[in-house]
Amino acid sequence: MSLHLHDTATRTMREFHPRLAGVASIYVCGATVQGVPHIGHVRGGLNYDVLRRWLVHNGYDVRLVRNVTDIDDKILTKAADAGRPWWEWATAHERAFESAFDRLGCLPPSALPRATGHITQMIELMQRLIDKGHAYAAGGDVYFSVASYAEHYGRLSGQRLDEVQQGESTASGKRDPRDFTLWKAAKPGEPSWPTPWGDGRPGWHLECSAMSTYYLGSEFDIHGGGLDLVFPHHENELAQSTAAGDGFARYWMHNAWVTMSGEKMSKSLGNTVAIPAILQRAAAPEIRYYLVAPHYRSTIEYSEPALAEAISAYRRIDSFVNRVRQRTGEVGHGTVPAEFAAAMDDDLSTPQAIAVVHNAIRESNAALDRGDDRAANEAAASVRTMTDILGLDPLSEQWADTRGADDAAHHALSELVGSMLQQRQQARAERDFATADAVRDRLQACGIAVEDTPDGPLWTLKDG
Ligand SMILES: Nc1ncnc2c1ncn2[C@@H]1O[C@H](COP(=O)(O)OP(=O)(O)OP(=O)(O)O)[C@@H](O)[C@H]1O
Numbered sequence: 001m002s003l004h005l006h007d008t009a010t011r012t013m014r015e016f017h018p019r020l021a022g023v024a025s026i027y028v029c030g031a032t033v034q035g036v037p038h039i040g041h042v043r044g045g046l047n048y049d050v051l052r053r054w055l056v057h058n059g060y061d062v063r064l065v066r067n068v069t070d071i072d073d074k075i076l077t078k079a080a081d082a083g084r085p086w087w088e089w090a091t092a093h094e095r096a097f098e099s100a101f102d103r104l105g106c107l108p109p110s111a112l113p114r115a116t117g118h119i120t121q122m123i124e125l126m127q128r129l130i131d132k133g134h135a136y137a138a139g140g141d142v143y144f145s146v147a148s149y150a151e152h153y154g155r156l157s158g159q160r161l162d163e164v165q166q167g168e169s170t171a172s173g174k175r176d177p178r179d180f181t182l183w184k185a186a187k188p189g190e191p192s193w194p195t196p197w198g199d200g201r202p203g204w205h206l207e208c209s210a211m212s213t214y215y216l217g218s219e220f221d222i223h224g225g226g227l228d229l230v231f232p233h234h235e236n237e238l239a240q241s242t243a244a245g246d247g248f249a250r251y252w253m254h255n256a257w258v259t260m261s262g263e264k265m266s267k268s269l270g271n272t273v274a275i276p277a278i279l280q281r282a283a284a285p286e287i288r289y290y291l292v293a294p295h296y297r298s299t300i301e302y303s304e305p306a307l308a309e310a311i312s313a314y315r316r317i318d319s320f321v322n323r324v325r326q327r328t329g330e331v332g333h334g335t336v337p338a339e340f341a342a343a344m345d346d347d348l349s350t351p352q353a354i355a356v357v358h359n360a361i362r363e364s365n366a367a368l369d370r371g372d373d374r375a376a377n378e379a380a381a382s383v384r385t386m387t388d389i390l391g392l393d394p395l396s397e398q399w400a401d402t403r404g405a406d407d408a409a410h411h412a413l414s415e416l417v418g419s420m421l422q423q424r425q426q427a428r429a430e431r432d433f434a435t436a437d438a439v440r441d442r443l444q445a446c447g448i449a450v451e452d453t454p455d456g457p458l459w460t461l462k463d464g
């Protein structure tokens with residue numbers, strides 16, 4: 001079997017044939033960097049990272065572009081509410097997203113383009129659309145004319161033309177309620193960039209068309225994003241790019257949502273589990289396991305028991321690999337069983353793929369029990385390779401780095417604070433309270449609180 005992917009545009013499973021032999025180009029819609037990421041935000045990034053790793057394992061040269069929407073109404077409003085410049089707000093939250101992706105073991109994208117850095121490409125695309133009669137300027141805005149492309153519009157989402165109504169009404173000079181905004185005229189006090197049609201800022205849909213084709217070419221392989229993006233975002237991207245004459249995406253993939261109480265996890269609803277908060281409760285690979293073990297097209301309804309189950313399932317893999325390493329020496333990389341490959345080729349069926357991992361662990365544990373170290377080591381090597389494809393290899397450098405650094409730093413801190421507290425105890429015993437207080441003040445200044453208890457002094461890191 002070869003790789004088959006579910007294509008949203010045709011609603012069928014299609015065999016993957018790249019445009020260029022041996023190369024796979026992927027564009028993923030990234031975040032609007034308006035706040036701290038939650039687990040729903042990263043689900044897509046993790047899924048496309050698994051896709052990328054599977055393609056790389058199969059010998060592809062993968063180019064994966066994930067964008068950053070760094071200008072948007074929500075960014076402007078939130079920055080203004082916080083009294084901060086919009087660009088600082090966007091930059092801070094871009095960092096929060098990238099740090100989340102790094103911590104969760106996503107390979108860095110081949111390019112991470114920001115919308116504000118690609119205005120030239122957006123102007124060029126609008127010009128092509130205007131020249132072909134698919135777009136018009138009105139009062140400083142630029143709109144895409146849906147009627148001019150009626151026979152193709154709706155082919156991704158199945159949206160019927162007579163049901164489409166987008167954005168504001170026609171007050172602004174828009175000719176038809178179905179038309180969508182490519183470019184927004186500048187408003188006083190808001191950031192803007194010059195264009196032949198006046199100063200303004202980009203509409204969201206335009207950004208992704210301009211950035212994807214700039215990096216990946218006028219036709220590329222896979223376009224991915226969350227299910228909420230099918231309409232209008234991806235329908236509009238497809239319309240404007242193909243109307244301009246680009247081949248655009250050949251396969252469309254959409255990951256399902258993370259929900260809470262049955263509703264999409266979303267900042268506006270307030271039902272979110274933020275990445276920094278969940279990282280306090282579970283290790284990064286455990287969270288990754290929780291988010292990649294279910295099939296990407298099924299909903300993950302967040303629940304504590306499901307998270308706990310994922311944590312213990314991941315720990316079984318982790319402790320198995322470490323147990324084999326202790327017993328039999330270094331564990332390298334091994335072969336991928338045919339069932340694992342078949343599952344991954346079947347639209348990235350991670351639940352089946354992970355079942356193969358757990359079966360291999362059971363068999364290998366049996367080998368360990370009967371003293372067949374060689375069989376156990378081979379099985380563990382195979383488990384490492386399979387889990388590496390899912391970004392979950394317990395022995396991967398990516399976890400060792402953070403874990404090792406954290407452990408080493410914690411150890412060093414404990415030693416240093418411990419010796420300072422001993423000095424303080426000594427000073428107190430000698431009734432040298434000035435020195436004792438100076439030590440405590442020094443620790444305090446470093447963000448370390450000291451509490452005296454009947455069992456001796458206890459130290460903690462102060463919040464913030
Ligand atoms: N709950 C979720 N489950 C899965 N994917 C999600 C979820 N929320 C957002 N996404 C995806 O994250 C990516 C970035 O989305 P975006 O920044 O537009 O967030 P959003 O949908 O406005 O969410 P929020 O309202 O929480 O900020 C998109 O691909 C989107 O589909």
Ligand SMILES: [Zn+2]
Pocket residue numbers: 028029030208233
């Ligand atoms: Zn997009």
